[in-house]
Amino acid sequence: MAVSSPLPRWAPTPSPSRPLWRWGGGTPDAQTGSGGGSAGWSLGRIFPWASAWQRRAPAGVDGRGPAGFDGVEAAPSTRAAVAPAPARWAGTDEDPGVFLTWEDVCVTVAGGTYGAQPVSILSGITGHAGPGEVLAIMGPSGCGKTTLLDTLAGRLGPGITETGSILINGRREKLAFGTSAYVTQDNVLMSTMSVREAIYYSAQLQLPGSMSAEEKRAHADAVIREMGLGDAMDTRIGGRMTKGISGGQRKRVTICVEMLTRPRLLFLDEPTSGLDSAASYHVMSHIARVAAREGMTVVAAVHQPCGDVFDLFHRLCLLAYGRTVFFGPASDATQFFTESGFPCPHLRNPSDHFLRTINKDFDEEIVESSKARRKPAAEAIEILTDAYQSPAYSEKTMDRIAEMKGIGGAPFRKREQASFSTKLFVLTRRSFVNMHRDIGYYWMRLGVYLGIGICLGTIFYQVGHSYSSIQSRCEVIMYTTALITFMAIGGFPSFVEDVKVFRRERLSGHYGVAEFVISNTLSATPYLAVIAVIPGAMLYYLTGLMKGPDRFAYFVINLCMCTLLVESMMMIIAVIVPDFLMGIIVGAGVQGVMMLNGGFFRLPNELPKPVWKYPCYYISFHKYAVQGFYKNEFIGQTFPSDQLVEKNVTISGLWVLQEKLQVEMGYSKWVNIAILCGMMVVYRVLFFAIVKIAEEVRPKLRGMRCKLCK
Numbered sequence: 040m041a042v043s044s045p046l047p048r049w050a051p052t053p054s055p056s057r058p059l060w061r062w063g064g065g066t067p068d069a070q071t072g073s074g075g076g077s078a079g080w081s082l083g084r085i086f087p088w089a090s091a092w093q094r095r096a097p098a099g100v101d102g103r104g105p106a107g108f109d110g111v112e113a114a115p116s117t118r119a120a121v122a123p124a125p126a127r128w129a130g131t132d133e134d135p136g137v138f139l140t141w142e143d144v145c146v147t148v149a150g151g152t153y154g155a156q157p158v159s160i161l162s163g164i165t166g167h168a169g170p171g172e173v174l175a176i177m178g179p180s181g182c183g184k185t186t187l188l189d190t191l192a193g194r195l196g197p198g199i200t201e202t203g204s205i206l207i208n209g210r211r212e213k214l215a216f217g218t219s220a221y222v223t224q225d226n227v228l229m230s231t232m233s234v235r236e237a238i239y240y241s242a243q244l245q246l247p248g249s250m251s252a253e254e255k256r257a258h259a260d261a262v263i264r265e266m267g268l269g270d271a272m273d274t275r276i277g278g279r280m281t282k283g284i285s286g287g288q289r290k291r292v293t294i295c296v297e298m299l300t301r302p303r304l305l306f307l308d309e310p311t312s313g314l315d316s317a318a319s320y321h322v323m324s325h326i327a328r329v330a331a332r333e334g335m336t337v338v339a340a341v342h343q344p345c346g347d348v349f350d351l352f353h354r355l356c357l358l359a360y361g362r363t364v365f366f367g368p369a370s371d372a373t374q375f376f377t378e379s380g381f382p383c384p385h386l387r388n389p390s391d392h393f394l395r396t397i398n399k400d401f402d403e404e405i406v407e408s409s410k411a412r413r414k415p416a417a418e419a420i421e422i423l424t425d426a427y428q429s430p431a432y433s434e435k436t437m438d439r440i441a442e443m444k445g446i447g448g449a450p451f452r453k454r455e456q457a458s459f460s461t462k463l464f465v466l467t468r469r470s471f472v473n474m475h476r477d478i479g480y481y482w483m484r485l486g487v488y489l490g491i492g493i494c495l496g497t498i499f500y501q502v503g504h505s506y507s508s509i510q511s512r513c514e515v516i517m518y519t520t521a522l523i524t525f526m527a528i529g530g531f532p533s534f535v536e537d538v539k540v541f542r543r544e545r546l547s548g549h550y551g552v553a554e555f556v557i558s559n560t561l562s563a564t565p566y567l568a569v570i571a572v573i574p575g576a577m578l579y580y581l582t583g584l585m586k587g588p589d590r591f592a593y594f595v596i597n598l599c600m601c602t603l604l605v606e607s608m609m610m611i612i613a614v615i616v617p618d619f620l621m622g623i624i625v626g627a628g629v630q631g632v633m634m635l636n637g638g639f640f641r642l643p644n645e646l647p648k649p650v651w652k653y654p655c656y657y658i659s660f661h662k663y664a665v666q667g668f669y670k671n672e673f674i675g676q677t678f679p680s681d682q683l684v685e686k687n688v689t690i691s692g693l694w695v696l697q698e699k700l701q702v703e704m705g706y707s708k709w710v711n712i713a714i715l716c717g718m719m720v721v722y723r724v725l726f727f728a729i730v731k732i733a734e735e736v737r738p739k740l741r742g743m744r745c746k747l748c749k
């Protein structure tokens with residue numbers, strides 16, 4: 040397996056008389072308008088893979104060779120020095136790369152208050168991106184960059200409606216779940232892993248089974264070093280409880296994870312935020328280099344890039360409050376601003392100039408300021424959007440889109456990944472390690488259970504065999520069942536973190552829902568067994584429940600089953616209510632109601648029949664768990680009767696179960712465990728179904744809503 044070479048050394052020093060960033064719009068090629076077709080910079084010479092397309096596509100609309108590549112081929116000599124010359128990726132007729140086009144994309148979101156009109160976030164956005172090039176989406180904060188990325192990547196959230204046409208090589212394609220990679224703004228990573236572990240596990244999951252584990256590790260090492268993370272390899276990522284790597288390093292780890300497979304289409308949301316200018320340059324130049332070498336299509340939403348980073352972009356999409364101010368080769372933007380009456384002042388970074396010109400958030404302040412000599416941004420935006428509509432710019436974009444739509448090629452498919460069993464093994468291992476390291480997952484709970492076990496064991500110490508011990512035994516059993524299950528919500532925040540990682544990795548197609556559900560069950564079971572056995576044994580023998588290894592074994596199996604079941608229930612809550620505070624409240628509420636209907640606080644025959652007995656009593660897992668414990672405790676035992684009523688008469692445990700506790704005796708205590716096991720399976724299948732339905736149904740509902748909106 041060939042691994043990428045390390046980053047080359049830093050770019051040349053800009054000339055003092057002509058700062059590097061000033062060359063963006065004033066490069067020799069750009070100035071003469073000759074673009075990439077001039078001075079021997081023929082597309083085919085730089086990128087042989089483009090030749091096939093060059094042959095098929097009509098001559099460039101502006102005489103610069105085929106559309107979509109001028110940004111790449113027009114790389115001026117200085118830019119070529121800043122962005123090292125890319126290796127050559129050979130596209131074929133079958134795989135010409137990803138030509139992404141979008142036309143007249145509008146996005147609206149339902150108004151915040153009842154009856155409010157939908158709010159427009161994007162209106163009429165049109166553009167394109169091609170293989171080997173980096174498209175930068177820029178604009179003031181809140182202008183719709185992330186929304187545009189999400190729209191292109193097929194990841195818009197609920198309640199948002201989109202219209203317009205988004206095509207890949209002229210076809211509609213489903214982009215989420217693995218066909219493209221997306222680096223999100225929030226850097227969701229497993230906090231307990233070190234950088235090396237995070238990337239290794241990801242490599243094992245994403246890279247194809249044809250690669251050996253050694254090759255995958257070597258590739259992961261190379262990617263880590265390429266992102267400048269060599270020194271932080273063994274540092275934990277950190278999160279909720281412990282500080283780990285810095286924000287900028289987290290961002291780079293997230294990029295590493297998505298770059299492992301060299302995706303054909305890569306979306307980056309603020310890849311340079313949190314990075315210093317040198318790191319920003321290195322990260323972006325590496326991405327640009329890989330894009331050129333592997334024919335990757337990169338779309339990045341960027342905030343305020345420095346001059347060197349701006350020079351790496353082949354194409355620029357400048358947005359202002361949901362509208363396009365400029366779309367075209369990044370090197371043409373300065374000229375466009377100059378022609379529109381907003382020349383970039385000497386020594387100012389062009390990207391700073393563009394953003395300052397179109398940010399109207401502070402217009403009032405600027406107008407009030409005595410120093411204000413420039414046009415308000417609102418006016419500038421109007422002038423620029425009008426200027427962009429001129430044939431020189433917007434028609435060029437449309438012509439290029441028309442050419443790109445005719446590209447064709449094989450349908451866009453997911454890359455080969457590891458097998459189901461490998462993914463299952465890797466995920467189980469990762470999850471097991473995470474549960475071991477995250478003290479909040481099980482260890483704290485174990486400590487609390489041990490403490491409460493001592494309390495319970497000393498308060499109910501050796502309950503004995505008197506008539507009153509019947510009541511005490513029932514109380515110990517009910518309290519143990521209720522507490523051990525209720526405390527499962529203590530691990531909920533950790534589980535919610537896991538679900539966030541799952542959602543990100545799932546959307547990126549690293550593995551399926553089934554792998555997640557099974558691996559989570561497998562990795563959690565040993566911990567839950569420890570939680571059931573150690574505190575269970577302590578309170579079992581301290582309270583003096585019925586002796587016998589078989590009865591003790593049943594007691595811990597039943598406890599373990601209860602904990603597994605309640606964890607499965609919490610999984611469903613986590614996927615429906617992903618906020619951990621809300622999840623804890625909902626989980627506690629649901630368990631509270633189930634506990635109330637379990638047949639202890641109110642005997643089964645005393646429960647009001649509508650709702651509480653049918654169906655709540657039969658849905659409550661406490662019913663099956665507690666009745667199983669009761670059977671385990673009372674069958675085969677005798678107790679003296681209440682001495683105040685009848686002296687020297689014994690009562691059987693069976694009588695207690697049937698008459699006093701109203702336990703259903705038509706089946707054995709093992710059937711109770713089987714029912715709990717079945718409920719656990721049902722909950723996990725339900726989790727699977729909810730995630731799958733959300734994945735399948737939501738896009739369809741959105742599609743229908745969008746059609747209605749047209």
Ligand SMILES: Nc1ncnc2c1ncn2[C@@H]1O[C@H](COP(=O)(O)OP(=O)(O)OP(=O)(O)O)[C@@H](O)[C@H]1O
Pocket residue numbers: 148160178179180181182183184185186187196199340342
């Ligand atoms: N689901 C939503 N509901 C309501 N408004 C939304 C929603 N999503 C986005 N918006 C609004 O749309 C606008 C664009 O948001 P978006 O996150 O795309 O901006 P951005 O350019 O990425 O901002 P930033 O650079 O600050 O991250 C914002 O004004 C935001 O408040």
